[in-house]
Amino acid sequence: MRQVADDGLSQILGDLYPYTKTTQTYRRVPEEPVDRAAILSEIAGMAHAEDDRGDKGTVSGSLYCGDHDHYRFLGEVFSLFSHANVLQRDMYPSATKFEGEIVAMTSDLLHGTGVGVVTSGGSESLITSLYSYREYARKTRGVARPNVVMPVTAHVALDKGAHWMGIEVRHAPLTDAYVADVAAMEGLIDDQTIALVGSAANYAHGLIDPIEEIAALARSRGIGLHVDGCLGGWLLPWVERLGYDVPLWDFRVPGVTSISADTHKYGYALKGSSVLLYRDKDLRKGQYFAYPDWPGGLYVSPGFAGSRSGGIIASTWAAMLATGESGYLAAADGIMRTAVTIRDGIRASIPELEVIGDPTFLVAFKAADDLDIYLVNDALMAQGWRMNPLQLPPGLHFCITRPNTAPGVAEAFLETLRGAVGYARQHYGEPAQSGAVYGFSGTPQGNAMVKAVMVGLLDAMHEVAPDAPAS
Ligand SMILES: Cc1ncc(COP(=O)(O)O)c(C=O)c1O
Numbered sequence: 001m002r003q004v005a006d007d008g009l010s011q012i013l014g015d016l017y018p019y020t021k022t023t024q025t026y027r028r029v030p031e032e033p034v035d036r037a038a039i040l041s042e043i044a045g046m047a048h049a050e051d052d053r054g055d056k057g058t059v060s061g062s063l064y065c066g067d068h069d070h071y072r073f074l075g076e077v078f079s080l081f082s083h084a085n086v087l088q089r090d091m092y093p094s095a096t097k098f099e100g101e102i103v104a105m106t107s108d109l110l111h112g113t114g115v116g117v118v119t120s121g122g123s124e125s126l127i128t129s130l131y132s133y134r135e136y137a138r139k140t141r142g143v144a145r146p147n148v149v150m151p152v153t154a155h156v157a158l159d160k161g162a163h164w165m166g167i168e169v170r171h172a173p174l175t176d177a178y179v180a181d182v183a184a185m186e187g188l189i190d191d192q193t194i195a196l197v198g199s200a201a202n203y204a205h206g207l208i209d210p211i212e213e214i215a216a217l218a219r220s221r222g223i224g225l226h227v228d229g230c231l232g233g234w235l236l237p238w239v240e241r242l243g244y245d246v247p248l249w250d251f252r253v254p255g256v257t258s259i260s261a262d263t264h265k266y267g268y269a270l271k272g273s274s275v276l277l278y279r280d281k282d283l284r285k286g287q288y289f290a291y292p293d294w295p296g297g298l299y300v301s302p303g304f305a306g307s308r309s310g311g312i313i314a315s316t317w318a319a320m321l322a323t324g325e326s327g328y329l330a331a332a333d334g335i336m337r338t339a340v341t342i343r344d345g346i347r348a349s350i351p352e353l354e355v356i357g358d359p360t361f362l363v364a365f366k367a368a369d370d371l372d373i374y375l376v377n378d379a380l381m382a383q384g385w386r387m388n389p390l391q392l393p394p395g396l397h398f399c400i401t402r403p404n405t406a407p408g409v410a411e412a413f414l415e416t417l418r419g420a421v422g423y424a425r426q427h428y429g430e431p432a433q434s435g436a437v438y439g440f441s442g443t444p445q446g447n448a449m450v451k452a453v454m455v456g457l458l459d460a461m462h463e464v465a466p467d468a469p470a471s
Contacts, residue, residue: 016457016460016461016465017465017467017468019046020465020467020468020469023042023046025464025465025468025469026464027464051068053384053386054066054403055068055403056384056403057403057404057405057406057409058384058385058386058409058413059385059386059403059404060386060387060388060397060398060399060400060401060404061362061388061399061401062386062401063401063402063403064264064265064266064268064401064402065268065401065402066401066402066403067268067402070268070319070322070323071270073318073322074269074270074315074318074319074322075270075315077311077314077315077318078270078311078312078314078315079311080311080314081094081095081309081310081311081313081314082309082310082311083309083310083311084309084310084311085307085308085309085310086099086307086308086309086310086313087301087306087307087308092310094310094314095310095313095314097317098310098313098314098316098317099118099313101317102118102263102273102275102313102316102317102320103115103116103117103118103275103277105320106233106234106261106263106267106275106277107251107277109233109234109237109261110229110233110237110250110251110259110261110277111250111251111252112250112251112259112277112279113251113278113279113280115277115278115279115280115281115284116275116276116277116278116284117275117276117284117287117302117303118263118273118274118275118276118313118316119273119274119275119276119303119304119305120272120273120274120304120305120308120312121262121264121271121272121273121274122155122157122228122230122231122260122262122265122274123155123157123160123161124274124276124303124304124305125230125260125261125262125274125275125276126155126157126158126161126226126228126230126260127157127158127160127161127164127165127304128276128287128303128304129195129226129258129260129276130148130158130161130162130165130167130194130195130226131161131165131286131287132258132278132283132284132286132287133146133148133194133195133224133226133258133283133286134146134165134167134194134286135286135287136194136224136282136283136286137192137194137195137223139286141191143191143192143194144192145168145192146166146167146168146192146193146194147167147168147169147170147188147190147192147193147194148162148167148168148169148170148193148194148195148196148197149170149172149185149188149189149193149195149196149197150169150170150171150172150180150185150196150197150198151171151172151173151174151179151180151181151185151197151198151199151202151209152171152172152173152174152392153174153178153180153199153202153203153204153205153207153209154171154197154198154199154202154228155199155202155203155228155230158197158228167194168192170188170193172184172185172188177207177357177358178205178207178356178357179207179208179209179210179357180198180209180210180214182210182213182214182217185214185217186217189217189221189223193221193223194223194224195218195223195224195225195226195257196214196217196218196223196224196225196226197225197226197227197228198210198211198214198225198226198227198228198249199227199228199229199231199232200227200228200229200232200233200236200249200250201231201232201236201359201360201361201362202228202231203231204364204390204397205356205357205359205362205364205390205395205397206231206232206359206360206361206362206363206364206397206399207356207357207358207359208232208236208246208247208249208360209249210247211225211227211247211248211249211253211256212247212248212249212253214255215253215254215255215256216255218255218257219254219255224257224258224283225255225256225257225258226257226258226259226260227249227250227256227258227259227260228259228260229249229250229259229260229261230260230261230262230265230274231262231265231266231362231399232266232360232361233259233260233261233262233266233275234261234262234263234265234266234267234328235265235266235332235335235361236249236360237250238328238329238331238332239332239335239336239360239361241329241332242329242332242333242336244336244360246360251277251279256279257278257279257280257283258276258277258278258279258283259276259277260274260275260276260277261274261275261277262274262275263275263316263319263320264316266331266332266401267316267319267320267323268319268323268331268402269312269315269316269319269320270312270315270316270319272312273312273313273316287302287303288300288301288302289301289302331402331405334402334405335361335400335401335402335404335405336360336361337405338400338404338405338409338410339359339360339361339362339363339400341410341411341414342363342398342400342410342413342414343355343359343363345410345411345414346363346365346414346417349414349418350414350417350418350421351368352367352368352371352421352425353365353366353367353368353371353376353417353421354366354367354368356395361399361400362397362398362399362400363397363398363400364390364395364396364397364398365395365396365397366390366393366394366395366396367394367395367421367424370428371421371424371425371428372394372424372427372428372432372435373394373395373396373424373435374389374394374432374433374434374435374438374439375423375424375427375428375430375432375435376396376417376420376421376423376424377389377396377420377432377434377435378420378423378424378432378433378434379416379419379420379423379424380396380416380417380420381433381434383416383419383420385413385416389434389435389438391438391441392442394435394438398413437450437453
């Protein structure tokens with residue numbers, strides 16, 4: 001077992017250090033400053049090479065915008081405030097304007113009440129919401145053994161946050177349509193439940209849970225409902241305005257008490273920003289920290305972070321202004337046309353694959369019983385396509401973003417996918433490269449092995465390459 005774990009790890013590690021041979025490895029601060037031009041030229045080389053793949057439009061998710069003029073503009077805005085610490089509002093009152101208006105614009109989009117905070121990303125928004133619900137339940141109901149009820153497809157950052165905060169997670173199964181089974185959720189609620197969670201849309205299959213039903217359940221039990229709109233929050237409102245069928249999921253639904261919506265995804269902001277909205281201020285108060293007794297002075301902070309760069313707040317605000325309603329609508333239009341072409345193309349012409357549920361902008365699919373979807377992925381990868389692998393059940397998803405909307409990309413993908421299915425047919429029974437690690441999960445022993453590989457990977461990600469030449 002250990003050997004398998006080590007083999008799996010060394011296979012993954014092989015891809016982790018591509019620059020060992022082409023760049024110097026620093027194990028200590030260089031004695032003399034390195035020339036700025038040399039630094040820039042070296043990292044520009046890495047950046048351009050790494051962007052190249054995403055810019056071709058063959059990557060699922062990951063890059064949401066892909067417009068380098070937009071990035072350059074945001075970079076310029078960022079640089080004006082990159083050094084500014086927005087904790088010090090007397091020095092940087094502009095941060096209050098930017099942050100307040102980011103919250104206001106997001107709230108307007110999602111029919112909120114204007115109450116929210118800006119965080120560093122989806123995970124921080126989700127984990128912070130859990131914290132707020134835990135605090136609220138403790139104060140108002142004396143909940144001491146908190147649990148949260150959510151479908152198995154709710155984002156794993158919630159499991160991480162619950163793990164850190166001693167909150168029990170109660171996972172509900174999915175219906176045949178792959179969305180939250182509300183009756184099962186109901187069965188998991190007890191007097192220690194701090195909140196319910198649903199997604200719009202979830203990461204795995206891009207599906208929107210029946211938020212109206214979950215919200216009605218939450219209201220009937222007197223608890224809150226967080227809707228994870230990290231992925232869809234900045235896209236679905238435009239998709240709805242374009243006339244697509246999007247079920248209600250935002251603050252128009254009574255019972256939805258908080259929503260996370262990532263500006264650094266379909267808001268087309270730089271990485272490192274998300275918005276967490278609350279229906280009312282009482283719930284938000286749970287995450288505030290004010291400490292008047294510290295020798296270092298009066299300390300107040302809205303969330304997890306202490307010092308924060310003004311660059312990310314300013315550039316997020318600028319991304320919203322520079323895109324505008326018409327820009328967001330045009331982007332959503334391209335994304336939906338591409339997603340529909342791919343969804344319908346799979347349904348119409350690849351009978352070996354099944355589209356999971358009824359998706360909007362993210363198309364997940366699985367294979368018939370006599371086909372290994374990870375072999376399909378191997379063949380796609382060999383031709384430069386990067387999908388997101390899924391498990392339970394095995395599948396792949398293509399999260400459509402702006403780089404994928406270029407003319408011909410959807411058709412080229414369908415063509416390659418048909419070929420990849422042919423490859424998987426021919427090689428059925430052979431071990432798939434891209435499924436190597438997934439193949440071991442599902443049993444306690446197998447899961448322990450996969451965990452060992454994953455933890456080894458995290459260690460490796462924080463170290464220099466073991467075989468790098470001495471500096
Ligand atoms: C539905 C959903 N929620 C939360 C997250 C977590 O966001 P982040 O990676 O910004 O922490 C993601 C990321 O893809 C997501 O798709």
